[in-house]
Amino acid sequence: MLDKTGIAKRIAKEIKDGYYVNLGIGIPTLVANYIPKGMNVVLQSENGLLGMGPFPFEGDEDADLINAGKQTITTVPGSSFFDSAMSFGMIRSRKVDLTILGAMEVSDNGDIANWKIPGKMVKGMGGAMDLVASAKNIIVAMQHVNKAGESKLLPKCELPLTGIRCVKKIVTELAVLDVTPEGFRLLERAPGISVEQIKNATLGRLIIEGDIPEMVIE
Amino acid sequence: MLDKTGIAKRIAKEIKDGYYVNLGIGIPTLVANYIPKGMNVVLQSENGLLGMGPFPFEGDEDADLINAGKQTITTVPGSSFFDSAMSFGMIRSRKVDLTILGAMEVSDNGDIANWKIPGKMVKGMGGAMDLVASAKNIIVAMQHVNKAGESKLLPKCELPLTGIRCVKKIVTELAVLDVTPEGFRLLERAPGISVEQIKNATLGRLIIEGDIPEMVIE
Amino acid sequence: MNKTVKNADEAIKDIQDNATIMLGGFGLCGIPENSITALVKKGVKGLTCISNNAGVDDFGIGLMLQTRQVKKMISSYVGENAEFERQLLSGELEVELIPQGTLATRCMAAGYGMPAIYTPAGVGTEIEIGKEKRKFIVDGEEKEFLMEMAFDADFAIVKAWKGDNHGNLIFRETARNFNPMMAMAGKITIAEVEELVPAGTLDPDHIHTPGIYVHRIFQGSNYEKRIEQKTVRAKG
Amino acid sequence: MNKTVKNADEAIKDIQDNATIMLGGFGLCGIPENSITALVKKGVKGLTCISNNAGVDDFGIGLMLQTRQVKKMISSYVGENAEFERQLLSGELEVELIPQGTLATRCMAAGYGMPAIYTPAGVGTEIEIGKEKRKFIVDGEEKEFLMEMAFDADFAIVKAWKGDNHGNLIFRETARNFNPMMAMAGKITIAEVEELVPAGTLDPDHIHTPGIYVHRIFQGSNYEKRIEQKTVRAKG
Numbered sequence: 001m002l003d004k005t006g007i008a009k010r011i012a013k014e015i016k017d018g019y020y021v022n023l024g025i026g027i028p029t030l031v032a033n034y035i036p037k038g039m040n041v042v043l044q045s046e047n048g049l050l051g052m053g054p055f056p057f058e059g060d061e062d063a064d065l066i067n068a069g070k071q072t073i074t075t076v077p078g079s080s081f082f083d084s085a086m087s088f089g090m091i092r093s094r095k096v097d098l099t100i101l102g103a104m105e106v107s108d109n110g111d112i113a114n115w116k117i118p119g120k121m122v123k124g125m126g127g128a129m130d131l132v133a134s135a136k137n138i139i140v141a142m143q144h145v146n147k148a149g150e151s152k153l154l155p156k157c158e159l160p161l162t163g164i165r166c167v168k169k170i171v172t173e174l175a176v177l178d179v180t181p182e183g184f185r186l187l188e189r190a191p192g193i194s195v196e197q198i199k200n201a202t203l204g205r206l207i208i209e210g211d212i213p214e215m216v217i218e
Numbered sequence: 219m220l221d222k223t224g225i226a227k228r229i230a231k232e233i234k235d236g237y238y239v240n241l242g243i244g245i246p247t248l249v250a251n252y253i254p255k256g257m258n259v260v261l262q263s264e265n266g267l268l269g270m271g272p273f274p275f276e277g278d279e280d281a282d283l284i285n286a287g288k289q290t291i292t293t294v295p296g297s298s299f300f301d302s303a304m305s306f307g308m309i310r311s312r313k314v315d316l317t318i319l320g321a322m323e324v325s326d327n328g329d330i331a332n333w334k335i336p337g338k339m340v341k342g343m344g345g346a347m348d349l350v351a352s353a354k355n356i357i358v359a360m361q362h363v364n365k366a367g368e369s370k371l372l373p374k375c376e377l378p379l380t381g382i383r384c385v386k387k388i389v390t391e392l393a394v395l396d397v398t399p400e401g402f403r404l405l406e407r408a409p410g411i412s413v414e415q416i417k418n419a420t421l422g423r424l425i426i427e428g429d430i431p432e433m434v435i436e
Numbered sequence: 437m438n439k440t441v442k443n444a445d446e447a448i449k450d451i452q453d454n455a456t457i458m459l460g461g462f463g464l465c466g467i468p469e470n471s472i473t474a475l476v477k478k479g480v481k482g483l484t485c486i487s488n489n490a491g492v493d494d495f496g497i498g499l500m501l502q503t504r505q506v507k508k509m510i511s512s513y514v515g516e517n518a519e520f521e522r523q524l525l526s527g528e529l530e531v532e533l534i535p536q537g538t539l540a541t542r543c544m545a546a547g548y549g550m551p552a553i554y555t556p557a558g559v560g561t562e563i564e565i566g567k568e569k570r571k572f573i574v575d576g577e578e579k580e581f582l583m584e585m586a587f588d589a590d591f592a593i594v595k596a597w598k599g600d601n602h603g604n605l606i607f608r609e610t611a612r613n614f615n616p617m618m619a620m621a622g623k624i625t626i627a628e629v630e631e632l633v634p635a636g637t638l639d640p641d642h643i644h645t646p647g648i649y650v651h652r653i654f655q656g657s658n659y660e661k662r663i664e665q666k667t668v669r670a671k672g
Numbered sequence: 673m674n675k676t677v678k679n680a681d682e683a684i685k686d687i688q689d690n691a692t693i694m695l696g697g698f699g700l701c702g703i704p705e706n707s708i709t710a711l712v713k714k715g716v717k718g719l720t721c722i723s724n725n726a727g728v729d730d731f732g733i734g735l736m737l738q739t740r741q742v743k744k745m746i747s748s749y750v751g752e753n754a755e756f757e758r759q760l761l762s763g764e765l766e767v768e769l770i771p772q773g774t775l776a777t778r779c780m781a782a783g784y785g786m787p788a789i790y791t792p793a794g795v796g797t798e799i800e801i802g803k804e805k806r807k808f809i810v811d812g813e814e815k816e817f818l819m820e821m822a823f824d825a826d827f828a829i830v831k832a833w834k835g836d837n838h839g840n841l842i843f844r845e846t847a848r849n850f851n852p853m854m855a856m857a858g859k860i861t862i863a864e865v866e867e868l869v870p871a872g873t874l875d876p877d878h879i880h881t882p883g884i885y886v887h888r889i890f891q892g893s894n895y896e897k898r899i900e901q902k903t904v905r906a907k908g
Contacts, residue, residue: 018673020884040673047462048610050882055669063465063661064611070463071667077872078673078838080879081609083616085544088537092785095884121521122533124513129563130537133556134785164560236437238648258437265698266846268646273905281701281897282847288699289903295636296437296602298643299845301852303780306773310549310791313648339757340769342749347799348773351792352549382796551790551808551817572787581787608877641844642878
């Protein structure tokens, strides 16, 4: 079973040289730490920055320089600042190659729910609805099951939707899956996890064809 | 009768302190020369400049700095450059207080024709259609009659339209007129011009009420 | 073209009860601190505030929530704010949550004189309820979009880094965020700046918001520029 | 993220016959001189060119007209160009004239992922023929708008003053004009710059076009920067 770091490491392997990538809050933020050295990847922060760098050293933090999670950050050479309209403009026009975000539920047709739980205080969708509606490639980092052991990979999302038919790939503590027209296609098992365990943890349509390799993470 | 300079001088009197003004090609360009000293007026050039100044001194011309008529110009302190989308954005959102442009024909409901003569080579509307469709205050500088002595202030434009119901005021070699729901309202006569002459030169509905003063131009 | 006013009190003096105001900023970054303080002091009530976030309990728009000056918030994310939550649950505060890109683009639409825009954000979700949906072909594929209307705000209040007396503005880093679009969108736009310089000082190629969009400008003071989430890494 | 290519020939090498290309510039100001020369040299034919103007007889897009490489021009003003006129009258060249603001905004729409925009330009004129007209309430008044579609261009070719190897661009004075929107709008965007610098050299707050929009960049040479109408005043 993967921990959060493991999920982030596995997702980092999906990033290709030359990609512009938008990382959501939570596990997706961790992905930045595992992008292979020497690979040219530019991180977009939807509050108006291309070329996000790591957190600043203590004392170097700048109130004017934050990411979409409101954390103090730095820039890397080649960065640029722009306003929110242009930021979502480049998201809508599919200039961002890859969007990685968290989810509460994903359905086997690629619908995603990650912004609202009925009965709980709603904080808002922020930029998530824009991102999922426009991104050309969306990878979701999520837990396969909730604390009660119930599957979050469903035939149909039960929570209010953030976007429809948009998720392309899912990385959980148990597995890597593609979202296809026929449902979730199992690609890899987490270390020590059996196909049977993944089957039991998946309520949506699950396609298992041939041997499912265990994932390789350094 | 006014010459071109006279028309420009008369129009300049319509400009108020604090105005942002867009000047079209031809007579409107001359208006800039007669804005009273000390008045704060900013000229917008729709190719992407606020704060247009006079022509450069010989040898100071800069190929990167032109106005919408493609003439070399200068800037004044407080100027700013922007792209064409923002330029027409500020025009459409009515931030420009006054637009002054030429016309071939104007009708008594404020329609304007100034871009195309059937049978002649068409050069294009440039920014004129955007300006007339959006400007909150449009003053037209034009000749009252054509070379054949025919009125260009008509019940209905005969040439292809540039915009509809948009002209607010007209300054010609003969008169100053407002465009009202009832037609052209004669406000002032050019020096030496009689009301009768203006009547004869105007085919559209013309409202003449009370004494029509002769215009005062320094 | 001198648009300088003395201070925030003078800049906001004609903002009346029940006005709709836009406030720039993302989180606590790039917010018009001085103007918010002046609005609290003036005590104007029943405000509809269009702002990406609602501040925190004791800073930003949160200060206007404490004094119950806000009738309605239009935001994309209202975050961690106990008083906000209390007022929302008690029905004292009305909240309209809209996608962040939709918020930004509805501001831009107003500034660019476009009555409505189309965005795919929210298609298939509760956000589409009551909105016109329309299909367009994009890159050879049919895709659904929602028609979203340009905002109509009485005032926009923005914060810039530098400005001049013509109202030209330059923003710094990610403090730019919603400020330029809101500056374009307000019927009356008020800008507060950290440094106010005479016209002609700023490079015309560096100006983010041309002065034509700005009606009043003043140099603010005592900027706290609070950091919402200080995140650092260890040295070496 | 090195997007540098050697020169214009390399930058445009995959532009094929019948491509739709956007070319930045207003008049002869801010036009991609090197790329136009390379297109003439390559001899690619049947082009649809989206550009505010069509150059003059012996400069700018006029050079591509001389060699009959252009099938269609989409412009707002085609100005004084004898060869252009001859080809148009003889039916060799197709021309679509659209309002300048519509041209700019249709580029912006493409770059901002908006399938269509609404503008009042052309309402009541021949421009509205075949277009959807729609009423919106703006500032309390009903007003008509035309729906105009985002452009769909295979390539955008722009000219900037400075750029870096990430594709970040800075424009100079009114040479900015259509370049930023076209840079955003091309499926493939090619930028030629007067000065190419390493990433990290340009101030991130001064960048007009973020590199994400630019696919290829090169430092041009021998810029003529011809002046179309030299107007001067007497000294003293």
